[in-house]
Amino acid sequence: MxxxxxxxxxxxxxxxxxxxxxxxxxxxxxxxxxxxxxxxxxxxxxxxxxxxxxxxxxxxxxxxxxxxxxxxxxxxxxxxxxxxxxxxxxxxxxxxxxxxxxxxxxxxxxxxxxxxxxxxPRDPTPWVAQLALARLHTFSERAPNGLLTAPVGPWKLFMHILRIDPFHREAHHRFLSYFFSRHGGSVNAAWDVAGFLAQRAPANSPLRLLPLVALVESHKPSEPLSYRTWEQPQWRSTALAIYQNWFPYVADYRFTPVVDLAYLAHALLMAQCTFEARAVLVAMEPYASCMPWSAFGEPAAQLSRARRICGLPIQGTS
Known part of the structure; x- marks a missing residue:
């Protein structure tokens, strides 16, 4: 990269x-x-x-x-x-x-x-596409041991994909989205699944970002204090651990992982880790993604706000 x-x-x-x-x-x-x-x-x-x-x-x-x-x-x-x-x-x-x-x-x-x-047969991508369709139905397959909420879902299909590629990024994101509230799941189930999947991934894996994705998904702008959630020690330490263990490897990526970088930059900024957020924003520029910014307002405006806080030039300046 x-x-x-x-x-x-x-x-x-x-x-x-x-x-x-x-x-x-x-x-x-x-x-x-x-x-x-x-x-x-x-x-x-x-x-x-x-x-x-x-x-x-x-x-x-x-x-x-x-x-x-x-x-x-x-x-x-x-x-x-x-x-x-x-x-x-x-x-x-x-x-x-x-x-x-x-x-x-x-x-x-x-x-x-x-x-x-x-x-x-060796390509997991068609199976991942099938997993994307899973949210259109309700599954009764029980979760493995280790999840507090024991959420039911398309576990068999997900496990089949993991046998082909244990840490397939899109498969994990598709599976997590099945448990989102807007797809019929719940906030607690999504957090539980995100935490479970992230912990089984290597420390330098982008899958460690899954809890941050679940956190953005659960955000409710109508609740004023919800913005303070990222400042809690649990979420601040999660963002900093990803910054320390995954972010250094991004420079070796073939192409810029824009969405993952955006989630990390957002989490660090919300956790008041401005120095680290600035480094992540610089690493992804000039590229931008709608998520996670669109969960908080108009994406370009939210990204500009983040860059302004970090002392970086915004769109329309140089």
Whole structure:
């Protein structure tokens, strides 16, 4: 990862400094899939990058027929994965909007995921796409020992993914989101699951950020004192431990992990750890993500506020 200077404008594109991915996104928007094939095909052996790139490309292709055309013309594992990703996003969007087509789109998505898994058995990404669909249903599978709330959920599917890749980032985030209140879960269950999953990950893993994600999800702006939660010793020490154990490794990342950095910077700032927050904000600039800032107001305004507090230039300045 190579840091770039801040020139007065935030860059919100999820590809960040992955130039190949950014170019492929442009090609997808133009209705061409060859570059998408190339950037997904080169990720064999890097399941995290494969998941990241395929999800971003799918979000670009979701409103077009590119995925359908691609798999019809060139039925490769990459085309099957893109189709599974696109079909899953469409099913989730339809369910969130209470669209009458939601059930049919979910069936299409599940079939696409099965096809993609069959074409690339060692790739956990199609299974992760299926896990994303889990929030559309209620599961009765019991949690393993060690969770105080013993939350039921799609544990079998999650465990299957872990057998392929024990610390798959997106799988953990998808699984955690199943327990969010807005998906029918509860604050206590989400905190319990986040803490359980984070503790089983290595100290230098980005999965250590899961409790911070759950904390943002539980935030209620209507409660004035909720902003003080991050100042509590438990959450302050969590943020500082991540800063000490994970953040030093970010410089070695192939591409900037913008969302993870944003969650860490936000938590440190809220915990009054301005020095550390400043370092994290510098590491992610000029790139920006909507979360976690959008949970507290307009994202650009919240990011500018954070940078201003840390003595950094904001959008429109240099």
């Amino acid at each position: 190579t840091a770039e200077s801040f020139e007065g404008q935030y860059v919100w594109h999820p590809a960040a400094d992955d130039r190949s991915l950014a170019n492929a996104c442009l090609e997808v928007r133009a209705g061409r899939y060859r570059s998408a094939h190339e950037v997904i095909a080169e990720t064999y052996g890097d399941v995290e990058l494969r998941a990241h790139r395929s999800l971003i490309l799918a979000s670009e292709a979701c409103d077009s027929d590119l995925a359908e055309c691609w798999i019809a013309e060139d039925p490769t594992p990459e085309a099957a994965l893109m189709w599974a990703r696109v079909a899953t996003l469409r099913a989730l969007h339809a369910a969130d909007k209470c669209d009458d087509r939601a059930s049919a789109l979910e069936r299409i998505a599940r079939a696409a995921c099965v096809r993609a898994s069959a074409m690339a």
